[in-house]
Amino acid sequence: MPPARKRSATIRDVARAAEVSTATVSKFVNGSQRFSADVEARVTRAVQELGWSLNPMARGITTGQSGNIGIVILDIRNPHFTSMVKGAARGAAAAGLNLIVADAAESKAPELAVLRALARRVDGLIVSARLPQPVLQALFDTGTPVVFYGGPPPDPAYHSVCCDNYLAGRMLGRHLRDRGLRKISYIGFPTARWSAERWRGVQDAFEGEQARFQHYEATAPVAEEGERLASVVLLSGDMPDAIVTFNDLLALGLLAEARALGVHVPEQVAVAGFDNITYGRLGSPSLTSVDMMSEAVGEMAMQRLAEVIAGAQTRHEDVLTCRLMVRESTTRQTPG
Secondary structure (H helix, E strand, C coil): CCCCCCCCCCHHHHHHHHCCCHHHHHHHHHCCCCCCHHHHHHHHHHHHHHCCCCCHHHHHHHHCCCCEEEEEECCCCCHHHHHHHHHHHHHHHHHCCEEEEEECCCCHHHHHHHHHHHHCCCCEEEEECCCCHHHHHHHHHHCCCEEEECCCCCCCCCEEEEECHHHHHHHHHHHHHHCCCCEEEEEECCCCHHHHHHHHHHHHCCCCCCCEEEEEECCCCCHHHHHHHHHHHHCCCCCCCEEEECCHHHHHHHHHHHHHHCCCCCCCCEEEEECCCHHHHHCCCCCEEEECCHHHHHHHHHHHHHHHHCCCCCCCEEEECCEEECCHHHCCCCCC
16 A cells, blocks of 8 residues: 655745744744744744645735746747847746746737736736737726836836837948948838837948938738748849848848849848848858847846836836847958
């Protein structure tokens, strides 16, 4: 006959061992009340000796908080967002919190449903600053603490963590200008603020130069769309000197189709993107990209949200410094 399973210690066991009430144990463990040094020492010793801990469900009952944080990312297939989750998870672990990840799949309808369901289960949310206004309003109506990522907060009463999209575009534009490239095409989203700011930065980097610009509208920030638009841009009869894409996935799709079309990068056309995902670094040619510091953004967003939940009143807009990663796709090869 198997040995009897050892019973887990309960709060009553701790209270009995410490010679205090269960209410005293609960208040001490949750930090909601201080007691004499003797009482605190007895409770601490009993907790350690019995190996007892307040489970998350009980903690939610006694404090009104679950210890759960939700992060809603726009597309779980995009390494930019998975890196952000990695940073947020590190920040959550440091704060003793649990992270719940939800994928909105770049669609407005699921975004709203996901946010409403998640807001009921968490103490706070980390969400994209480019959510559409109806979704934002529904989120604000829940009263859930929120920190935004990716751009300035849509409402000044909230926190946000991001890199400056305009400066990122300008940084990349200067690099292309310094390479002597003057015909620049952009694949992006004309009505999306993040995309428009990046494109404006690229163009402003050519101030005073005789440069030509062409914008091509994408329907989604995915590699397949880069493949689709490659022939439109490259076979137009007036090939640009450089193509900049809203993100690296678009650029990688374009690079794949350029190879299929027999167009050589960077000898015939330079290609660059944003996000600095690992796939871009490992490709051939390796992709020039602006590092939008996704992992650091996720970690700082979690830190800010923990501060808000703890009662911080100060509102922040943390703008991190992005980095230009120059690689083969914009630098002409020198024969060996």
